[in-house]
Structures are given as structure tokens and as C-alpha cells.
Amino acid sequence: MQSNTVDVFTIGFTQSNAERFFNRLEKAGVRTVIDVRLHNTSQLAAFAKADDLAFFLQKINNIRYVHQPLLAPTDAMLKAYKKEKGDWGVYEGRFLDLMGERKIEQRLKPEMFEGACLLCSEALPHHCHRRLVCEYLNDKWNGALSVRHL
Template identity: 65%
Template sequence: MELMTIGFTQTSAEHFFKRLQTAGVKRVIDVRLNNTSQLAGFAKAQDLAWFLRVIGGIDYVYEPLLAPTEDMLAAYKKEKGDWGEYERRFLALLEQRRVEDKFTPTLFDRGCLLCSEATSEHCHRRLVAEYLRRKWSEPVAVRHL
């Protein structure tokens, strides 16, 4: 099973959609807390679902259980919090929510976790992918597009 991740900031729509198509993504799994912001541009939820379907024949699913809480996000982003602390809190949240039991690996096979961050280093989509890889018995290869 392969699970991919992607961010939409600091990229053009063309580059974003080409990366998804080239990777053979079947489903984009949106893990953003806020997926309707005007700042999202081409990645606003309603527009994104249409673009994915028309441009690449790719499904779109919104999974807020895989997003941080408003408080966590604000403490890290707005208050310029420590990444290590954010990571610990977010992983504890995934554990508390028992997300590994709420989703089947088949939903994520050839799926791509979407968030806004340009790279995966300091983004919760990487944490979600690594968490699921550790929790599921089925081998999961993670690739960041």
C-alpha cells in the first residue's frame, strides 16, 4: 500500500495537479482543519473536488478527524509555538481519536493526504501518514509529493 502527501502552497495549480496525476493518486484525503478559506485559492474544498475529478479523475474526501484542533493550530501558527510540542500534542490527539480504528487501509491506498504546507517536514499530514504506518499491520509506504 502506498500513501502519499502533498501541500498546495508555493506551487501553481498546474504543478500541483501534474504531481498528483504522475504519482497515480486515486483519492485526495483533505486533512485540513479549515478547507474553505478564500486563501486556499484553487484548493478550496468545493473547487478542489471539481478540479480533481475533471482534471485527473481523482476522488476527494474530507477527513476532519485527521486535522488538528483549532487550539493546537493557533498555538503553533499564530503564537509561533514549538514544533516538538505541536507534534507531541497532535500525535496524542490521533491516539485519543483512535483514527487507526476508524478508517480502513483501503481508503488510503494510492491516496494522498492534503494540507496547506509546502513541504511535509513541519506539517501534520506527515504525522498522520507516519502514525497510520506504525498502527496498521499492513505495510504502508509513505511518499511526499
């Protein structure tokens, strides 16, 4: 790992209970959770609803909560992939194009991610947009992010 890289984490909350979820964040030393879900009031996990999550993060681990829909897919993309069981490769391409259109690499800076953890619902990063965000930014920022999936 380069000394000039920024440590950033990613995490999903499905297939996890609250204890395991918050313990992973604490053990990693996360200071800020950046919620990259478009809809952050999901009923998938009670502890992951926006207001509750912000409260629990602050109370349990003194972690700051930020909702960042700039890093989320559009409703149409979500529907095509999730509800209509779309192809991951198509979704990935469209999502990366969206990040390019939004010019996220110009609107954000690597240091904004220091000690942060990108949050979405997917348990694993393989088919998840939080991984794509990190890869996109690393490509644009010449590997400035040292990414670890929790």
C-alpha cells in the same frame, strides 16, 4: 517496499501553482485526495478551496475528493502553533496524542489509503501534520503504508 503495503502520498498546496499541483497528482497516479485540513475553505490558494478543489480534481484528473477532519488538528492546536508561533515539538506531541485519543487506527483501515494522497497546506512535509498522520498509522499498522511525499 513490501508487496503487502499500501501506496499513499502526501501533498501540500502552498508555494505551488495549480498546474504544478495537479501535474504532481496525475504523475503519481493518485485516485483520491484526502483533505486533512480542519478548515478546507482557506483563501491561501484559490484552487485549493474545498468545492473548487473537488471540481478541479474530478475534471482534470478524475480524482475523488474526501474531506477528513478526523485527521486534522484542533483549532486550539493550530492557533498555538501557527498564530502564536509555538514550538514544533510541542505541537507534534499534542497532535500525536490527539490521534491516539481519536483512535484513528481503529476507525480507518490501511486499504482506505490505497492510491490516496493526504492534502494540507504546508509545502513540505517536515513540519506538517499529514506526515505525522502517516507515521502514526504506520506505527500502529506495522508499516502497512508506503508513503511518498509529492
